[in-house]
Amino acid sequence: SMRKAYSFADFIPGEKNFFPVETIRRIALGEEPLGKFNQLVLWGESSSGKTHLLRALANELITSNRASVFFCTPEELKTHYDITKNNRRARQRILAHNVLIVDDLQKIYSMPALQDELVLLFDAMHEDNRQLVFAGLHKPGEAKDLHLRLRSRLEEGLCLAIKEADLEVRTHYVTAQCAAIGLALSKNQILTLAARFESLRQLNGIIKRLSAYSSLTQRELLDSDFESMVRHAG
Secondary structure, three states: OHHHHOOOOOOOOOHHHHHHHHHHHHHHOOOOOOOOOOOEEEEOOOOOOHHHHHHHHHHHHHHOOOOOEEEEOHHHHHHHHHHHOOHHHHHHHHHOOOEEEEOOHHHHOOOHHHHHHHHHHHHHHHHOOOEEEEEEOOOHHHOOOOOHHHHHHHHOOEEEEOOOOOHHHHHHHHHHHHHHHOOOOOHHHHHHHHHHOOOHHHHHHHHHHHHHHHHHHOOOOOHHHHHHHHHHOO
16 A cells, blocks of 8 residues: 555665654654644655655654544645535545645646645644645745745745755765665666666656566576667657
8 A cells, every 4th residue: 555655764865854854753753742743844846756645754653652643635635625516525524634735836836726725724723733745846935836825835944955865975875776576687787877867757667667668588687788778668
């Protein structure tokens, strides 16, 4: 299940993401009380690891019984309201949780009614000092398509940039992934992958392809196999 898939153990932060990762980890493990860092806003490019961190936070809070979490994207939030068909009831169901996490916040830009609803949810939870966490592509102050009421609330929070994995982090990631699935790559091949593919998502894809090829051919990858697959990868 998705709950088990994400943890802090398999997130490699790198120096530049130390502060945001450590902040979220401390909240997850109960080393900081919920609501102390309210509202927490992560922003950064796609595939920088924001979703991984939010999922790891939710999993840790749920599995340790520290909190009940409502985790959604704007589309999922909209679906929740559409299915419930009653705004007040839909709102009460969300407010029965003590943590609200909204991922992919940029998708709410085109949903004005939902932005208004999120302001209502925000205020109700904030007043009770319940934890609010948001993640999106843009720093709140630069998110021009957010209504002023929502934007100003987010700007007052602890806004943390999540930066894309650098070469050192990507090298660690490739090494760890290969070890986990038993794919034997040379040091040089590991460095080639880390240098060539800038996102962990792309790296994950190429490692899976190399592994599948290796088990199909039932032999170690030849340099020529490796070079040809890397050359043809996106």
